[in-house]
């Protein structure tokens with residue numbers, strides 16, 4: 001299909017413009033990276049605060065166990081002191097029973113405490129890991145901010161309609177079927193296939209005022 005050579009690049013512009021219609025936000029890749037990092041940081045901050053809450057709960061749990069243990073030790077000591085003065089057999093039996101119950105509960109609490117200490121070290125580690133990840137994200141965000149600030153604002157996409165009026169109808173109809181992509185002498189920018197030498201020769205044989213298409217995917221190749 002014939003098309004004046006100076007108009008070929010319009011087809012690439014049109015392909016770019018039509019893609020841009022679907023992505024109306026003019027955001028540089030650097031800004032996109034920054035936005036992604038900020039979203040990652042928000043998720044990480046949530047996870048870090050959950051880790052901190054879990055640690056706080058376990059610290060309270062340990063305090064509760066220690067407080068119970070303190071009360072039970074006092075009760076056990078009271079029982080012991082009363083036993084040393086008590087002579088009534090019924091009363092002694094009650095005191096001995098209570099002292100035994102207190103001792104046995106203390107033993108349970110000690111094993112709970114041991115378990116809680118194991119858990120709390122894992123929870124502290126978790127808090128540290130989240131803190132380190134947040135620090136790392138903050139550093140990355142700082143760098144990404146600088147990159148985004150110095151990145152050029154992407155050019156406003158052209159209006160596809162303004163490009164279309166410059167092209168003949170038969171070319172537009174072909175373009176609407178197969179679109180257009182760059183051709184660097186070896187690879188089709190549409191399907192990213194490296195063309196074999198025989199097909200490259202075919203593409204090269206197309207006169208400069210005609211449109212070549214990719215033998216693989218049919219995309220108009222802009223040479």
Ligand SMILES: [Zn+2]
Pocket residue numbers: 188189190191192193214215216217218219
């Ligand atoms: Zn192709």
